[in-house]
Amino acid sequence: MKHWYEVTNVDSIDSPALLVYPERIKENIQIIKSFVGEQCNRLRPHVKTNKMVEVCKMMIEEGIQQFKCSTIAEAEMLALSNARDVLMAYQPVGPKVDRWIQLIEAYPNTNFACILDNVSSIEVLGRHAAKKGLRLNVFLDIDVGMGRTGASISEVPHLWNSLCGYDSLVLKGVHGYDGHISNPDQDIRLQESELSYKILKEAFDYLQLKNPNILEIVIGGSPSFSSHATRSDVVCSPGTFVFWDWGYRQRIAEQPFLYAAVLLTRVISIISPTRICVDLGYKAVASDPPLPRVQFLNASGLEVIFQSEEHLVLSVDDSSRYSLGTVLYAVPTHICPTVNLYNSVSVIQEYHNKTTWQVIGRNRKLNI
CATH class of the missing domain: 3.20.20.10 (Alanine racemase)
Structure with a gap:
């Protein structure tokens, strides 16, 4: 049985990406x-x-x-x-x-x-x-x-x-x-x-x-x-x-909102038996909170070692469980500035990447 956040045609989405669930x-x-x-x-x-x-x-x-x-x-x-x-x-x-x-x-x-x-x-x-x-x-x-x-x-x-x-x-x-x-x-x-x-x-x-x-x-x-x-x-x-995030899930436990925006990232390097790297740098997720900045949904035992512009290095129990291109789903600590990093989002319905929405409000100017 698929988890709510999984995407069947995930190969149609390049990473890093922001997914939303109407x-x-x-x-x-x-x-x-x-x-x-x-x-x-x-x-x-x-x-x-x-x-x-x-x-x-x-x-x-x-x-x-x-x-x-x-x-x-x-x-x-x-x-x-x-x-x-x-x-x-x-x-x-x-x-x-x-x-x-x-x-x-x-x-x-x-x-x-x-x-x-x-x-x-x-x-x-x-x-x-x-x-x-x-x-x-x-x-x-x-x-x-x-x-x-x-x-x-x-x-x-x-x-x-x-x-x-x-x-x-x-x-x-x-x-x-x-x-x-x-x-x-x-x-x-x-x-x-x-x-x-x-x-x-x-x-x-x-x-x-x-x-x-x-x-x-x-x-x-x-x-x-x-x-x-x-x-x-x-x-x-x-x-x-509307989207909720990991930060508020931890700090405002009485508000029962659902995660409705998820980051998609892939393994881009297997560094050692206990270390991997994914394409989720601080140009892809808000960097105002302290590390780890994300909570992974489909993997446990991951620990953030450090982050740079296009890379997130993770400590893992056993890197042989991962291969290049392995997809990971994560919820950011702070969703608001994370959204601002993307010019479009992938819209997921019935586990399928259906379309894209433009994040036009991230622009400093539209027509006026």
Whole structure:
């Protein structure tokens, strides 16, 4: 009996390669919906993980209509997917200001918004929008503990006063990313996510009192999703769930998502009785985690010795069990930057390599 990840026509796929499994992606979408009681308006998945039109359309077909992204290219990919609502969780500066406005003008059927966290950005975007006769949607980005981007609570009144000076900008809500929360202990993650939520809720409460429109709270990623999913007043924005990875399988054990993206690699050298080399260098799998960076699915007793650009050297119990060209399947520790290393993926259905999908969101620029 074949394992779910095996490919019968594997010789049609050169290695290294990234394989995706649509049926398992669909199941992961159902799981994420179940966390919020099928209320898709409480989900705003981040597409930085998948970066593919086909995967975005799968979520749209399941009723998810609003998304989050990091780049203008990802935002355009979502527009090409016919996404209804897109939040770019990145503050446009420099040439991105004009590109952002061009994107909004080019895709009128998609409702776009971006985040802002300082008066200077409000002024620049407000002036550019006014010159074009546009009203642009914005979220205030609040630092909820990560210390990467976002305004402090004390800055919120000043930012609101600045926004009030521009009819060309429309406040839609507050955004906070708690990427510093990653403890494997779920109780600790729950406590930490509660602190992040309270910070963002304080900003929201202040702004909602000042604002006649109903505002939105967008918060969190995958590690804090278990906690934020229980809060009916927030919109959650995990992204890794579509593919999942070995890193989160170890650290977020309570989230039952399936592996839906797998690396395919082959033995390219048999070095000694206890050492082999495969074609899975750090140009083929994300290198931000420490070694081993992958978990092999169809072989046990493998230990990563070292990795270079195009090679991964492994210690094995007995290299005679392997021959040149032996296929190994592996799940990466970090799937998001791994996807970004591939311009296309092989789509596996019923154990068969059916087609390829283009990873267009990995590009820095599509049309705009």
